[in-house]
Amino acid sequence: MTVLVTGGAGYIGSHMVWELLDAGESVVVLDRLSTGFEWAVAPEAKLVVGDVADRDLVGRIIRDNHVNAIIHFAGSIVVPESVTDPLGYYENNTSKTRTLIETAVREGVPHFIFSSTAAVYGGAGLEPVREDARLAPESPYGLSKLMSEWMLRDAALAHDIRYTALRYFNVAGADPKGRTGQSTPGATHLIKVACETALGKRPFMQVFGDDYPTPDGTCMRDYIHVSDLAAAHRLALQRLRAGGNSLVANCGYSHGYSVLEVIDSVRRAFGHDFDVRMGERRPGDAAAVVANSELARKELGWTPQRDDLDLIVNDALAWERILTTKNSVRN
Ligand code: UFG
Numbered sequence: 001m002t003v004l005v006t007g008g009a010g011y012i013g014s015h016m017v018w019e020l021l022d023a024g025e026s027v028v029v030l031d032r033l034s035t036g037f038e039w040a041v042a043p044e045a046k047l048v049v050g051d052v053a054d055r056d057l058v059g060r061i062i063r064d065n066h067v068n069a070i071i072h073f074a075g076s077i078v079v080p081e082s083v084t085d086p087l088g089y090y091e092n093n094t095s096k097t098r099t100l101i102e103t104a105v106r107e108g109v110p111h112f113i114f115s116s117t118a119a120v121y122g123g124a125g126l127e128p129v130r131e132d133a134r135l136a137p138e139s140p141y142g143l144s145k146l147m148s149e150w151m152l153r154d155a156a157l158a159h160d161i162r163y164t165a166l167r168y169f170n171v172a173g174a175d176p177k178g179r180t181g182q183s184t185p186g187a188t189h190l191i192k193v194a195c196e197t198a199l200g201k202r203p204f205m206q207v208f209g210d211d212y213p214t215p216d217g218t219c220m221r222d223y224i225h226v227s228d229l230a231a232a233h234r235l236a237l238q239r240l241r242a243g244g245n246s247l248v249a250n251c252g253y254s255h256g257y258s259v260l261e262v263i264d265s266v267r268r269a270f271g272h273d274f275d276v277r278m279g280e281r282r283p284g285d286a287a288a289v290v291a292n293s294e295l296a297r298k299e300l301g302w303t304p305q306r307d308d309l310d311l312i313v314n315d316a317l318a319w320e321r322i323l324t325t326k327n328s329v330r331n
Helices: 011-022 055-065 079-084 086-107 140-158 190-198 226-241 259-270 294-300 309-330
Strands: 002-006 026-031 046-049 067-072 111-117 162-168 170-172 205-208 223-225 247-251 276-279
Touching: 002 011, 002 055, 011 026, 011 226, 026 055, 046 055, 055 067, 055 086, 067 086, 067 226, 079 086, 079 140, 086 111, 086 140, 111 140, 111 226, 140 162, 162 226, 170 190, 170 226, 170 309, 190 205, 190 259, 190 309, 205 259, 223 226, 223 309, 226 247, 226 294, 247 294, 259 309
Parallel strands: 002 026, 002 067, 026 046, 067 111, 111 162, 162 247, 170 223, 205 276
Antiparallel strands: none
């Protein structure tokens, strides 16, 4: 019994691979290596370089490795890019996911776990958002993921496959053992940007707007440690294997931090100040996006272990230092 992890050379996927290996699972990774890194894949996992929409290849991987579950991370994730290249996003995230689901059904893979996003809700308020809230994606990215959720829902009604779609909030941090982390160059995520600035990889950073209707005027997000997120997937897999029904659940901690609180945490972790400038609002940013995560806690038995902003930031900063060393060795 093997788990196929698509996008297993990427940020969240590479953590998932370690999570599964640590739990004694056998893992095969399928990744195009377009944004992921070969070195990010744990050596104990088998890596196949290829596309999730390559029916023959995926069919062969499933049969040769006795794959009985697919965890699907591969996809494009940059919200503004999805606005300028919507068709690319619908192709990469929706169309290819459709083909992958079809292959899974054809090959009789009974369990499918899908990485969805809080972006399916659109602008949420200060109140934690529940799964049954209005779905109103504000970007092709969010819609590309929502359409994938719907395809899974319909496929699960028609065929012998059950799924879990986890809607991620703001994933951050890195493997506490320092084995992998967020490594994409030019990343736009707040915690990564702040860590890069602290370490001098950027001359300064900006706070995108301080006139939002939040306590300190800056946007609030629900930052979730990537290891807790990987654990939620492992629990989802266990639940499906135990006969659990299909499920769509939020993955966040149910409380938000402002941009300024995050930057303060990075200052604490780093021990010194760095150049932070107040900037204009970034188009498309919602004032606050916070999960109601009761469903994941109840249905998956998920108890987050690293629900602490300073812990998330410490792990992110530690990984940023490791990455500096890796890059200087490679150059
Ligand atoms: N921010 C700054 N300065 C920066 C970077 C970010 O002030 O240099 C602010 C943003 O304006 C926002 C907050 O920090 O208010 C978080 O921004 P991120 O870019 O880290 O994350 P987003 O909330 O915009 O997006 C994330 C994921 C998406 C996902 C979305 C779901 O990156 O993939 O959450 O809500 F779709």
